[in-house]
Amino acid sequence: MDTPADTPAAVSSSSSPEEETPWLSAKEQQFWRAHLEVSHLLDYQLGRELQPHGLANNDYEILVVLSESPDRRMRMTDLATATLQSKSRLSHQITRMETAGLVLRQECPGDRRGLYAHLTEQGWEILQKVAPDHVRSVRHHFIDRFTPEQIETLHAALAPVAEHLRSLRGRS
Amino acid sequence: MDTPADTPAAVSSSSSPEEETPWLSAKEQQFWRAHLEVSHLLDYQLGRELQPHGLANNDYEILVVLSESPDRRMRMTDLATATLQSKSRLSHQITRMETAGLVLRQECPGDRRGLYAHLTEQGWEILQKVAPDHVRSVRHHFIDRFTPEQIETLHAALAPVAEHLRSLRGRS
Numbered sequence: 001m002d003t004p005a006d007t008p009a010a011v012s013s014s015s016s017p018e019e020e021t022p023w024l025s026a027k028e029q030q031f032w033r034a035h036l037e038v039s040h041l042l043d044y045q046l047g048r049e050l051q052p053h054g055l056a057n058n059d060y061e062i063l064v065v066l067s068e069s070p071d072r073r074m075r076m077t078d079l080a081t082a083t084l085q086s087k088s089r090l091s092h093q094i095t096r097m098e099t100a101g102l103v104l105r106q107e108c109p110g111d112r113r114g115l116y117a118h119l120t121e122q123g124w125e126i127l128q129k130v131a132p133d134h135v136r137s138v139r140h141h142f143i144d145r146f147t148p149e150q151i152e153t154l155h156a157a158l159a160p161v162a163e164h165l166r167s168l169r170g171r172s
Numbered sequence: 173m174d175t176p177a178d179t180p181a182a183v184s185s186s187s188s189p190e191e192e193t194p195w196l197s198a199k200e201q202q203f204w205r206a207h208l209e210v211s212h213l214l215d216y217q218l219g220r221e222l223q224p225h226g227l228a229n230n231d232y233e234i235l236v237v238l239s240e241s242p243d244r245r246m247r248m249t250d251l252a253t254a255t256l257q258s259k260s261r262l263s264h265q266i267t268r269m270e271t272a273g274l275v276l277r278q279e280c281p282g283d284r285r286g287l288y289a290h291l292t293e294q295g296w297e298i299l300q301k302v303a304p305d306h307v308r309s310v311r312h313h314f315i316d317r318f319t320p321e322q323i324e325t326l327h328a329a330l331a332p333v334a335e336h337l338r339s340l341r342g343r344s
Contacts, residue, residue, distance in 0.1 A: 021304035028315050031327040034334045035314070039211035041337035044256045084216050132193035141337065142207070143200050150329045155203040157322045162206045165213035165313065 042142055049137045053130045054100070058083065058093055060134065063102065063127040066119035073118040076105070084169075102126060214314055221309045225302045226272070230255065230265055232306065235274065235299040238291035245290040248277070256341075274298060 024032060047057045055063075065082050066072050074082070080090040094117055097103045102123035108116050119127075146154065196204060219229045227235075237254050238244050246254070252262040266289055269275045274295035280288050291299075318326065 019304075021307060022311055023307055024310070024315060027320075027323060027327070031323045031330070032310060032315060034327055034330040037334040038330050038337065039215070040256055041334065041341060043211070045337055045340055084212055132191075135193060135195055138196070138204060139194055141340075142333065143196060143204060145333045145336065146329055148199075150325075151199060151203045153322075153325055154329060155199070155206055157318055157326060158203075158206040158210050161314065161317045162209040162213065164317065165210065165217055168217055168313075169213060 038142075045141055046134070046137055050130070050134065053126070053133070055126075055130060058085075059097060059102070060127075060130065062093070062097065062117070063119065063123055066103065066117060067124060067127055071118075072124065073106075073116045075108075076115045076117055079117055081169075097123075210314075217313050218306070218309055222302070222306065225298070225305070227298075227302060230257075231269055231274065232299075232302065234265070234269065234289070235291065235295055238275065238289060239296060239299055243290075244296065245288045247280075248287045248289055251289055253341075269295075 043057060050057060050060055061083055062079065065079065066074055076090065076094070077087065080087045083090065085093070094103060094105055098105060101120060104118045104120050105115050106118055107114070143151075215229060222229060222232055233255055234251065237251065238246055248262065248266070249259065252259045255262065257265070266275060266277055270277060273292060276290045276292050277287050278290055279286070315323075
């Protein structure tokens with residue numbers, strides 16, 4: 001899929017003089033490309049299927065995160081961390097979602113650490129309306145394409161990697 | 173990781189009246205979240221490690237795609253398809269990369285179908301310089317965290333899903 005490949009064929013013959021570059025083997029390269037394809041094309045497809053609901057992937061993600069937070073609200077800085085966005089990008093997105101009536105930005109009385117994003121009643125209702133379609137998309141394009149045994153195996157392989165990557169994010 | 177979850181806990185009790193929603197089981201949900209975490213956190217981490225080179229993930233992807241194309245160039249519309257971007261978003265990105273001297277936008281004489289993006293000599297050199305570091309990142313955060321057997325199994329499971337998703341994109 002034409003994603004950040006690590007060993008572009010035309011480059012793999014060059015190596016840094018001081019240290020041999022550990023280029024991927026053909027098998028590793030195939031796997032890496034399959035991972036990137038599934039990762040990016042799945043995001044793309046789920047995004048397309050959210051469009052008729054007037055939502056982008058990021059919007060949906062924010063609705064879910066807020067719906068699962070106490071009082072259906074979260075400090076903007078925490079929401080930025082949770083959704084891997086810069087504060088400025090999140091701020092723009094929340095502005096758009098505020099215009100659409102999905103969330104509300106409010107200062108918390110007595111809390112100087114800044115603004116909170118709140119899920120509105122309308123945002124909550126839209127999430128409830130969209131979630132069934134979204135889970136059908138996730139099943140059709142991903143989950144139902146694996147056997148229960150594959151799901152076990154893949155989860156066992158991915159969970160430690162997720163853990164590693166989470167720990168790095170915490171350190172940032 | 174607080175990503176587009178499909179079955180927000182608080183929502184899963186509701187179901188559309190006309191049709192039962194096929195919510196994910198606990199196991200499926202765990203696997204889905206692990207997939208999303210690895211997918212998004214890995215992109216995030218690789219992006220952070222490209223930053224010192226002055227590149228974003230998208231920049232690197234475009235350098236790789238162009239480097240693998242005949243004459244190191246590609247029609248803008250094809251490049252947009254290949255990198256899953258809208259034409260307008262790609263156009264903005266190519267403008268930034270042009271300013272950085274990495275690519276060049278040119279009309280092709282005798283081809284009315286529009287503009288091409290060319291990899292410049294400088295873009296090519298930067299890709300050669302960055303690729304060894306990038307492959308080390310990919311190994312450290314992903315590939316080397318699986319056994320050869322896991323890589324076989326994961327690739328066998330993911331390849332048909334990638335194929336399915338590619339076929340959908342073709343249809344768009």
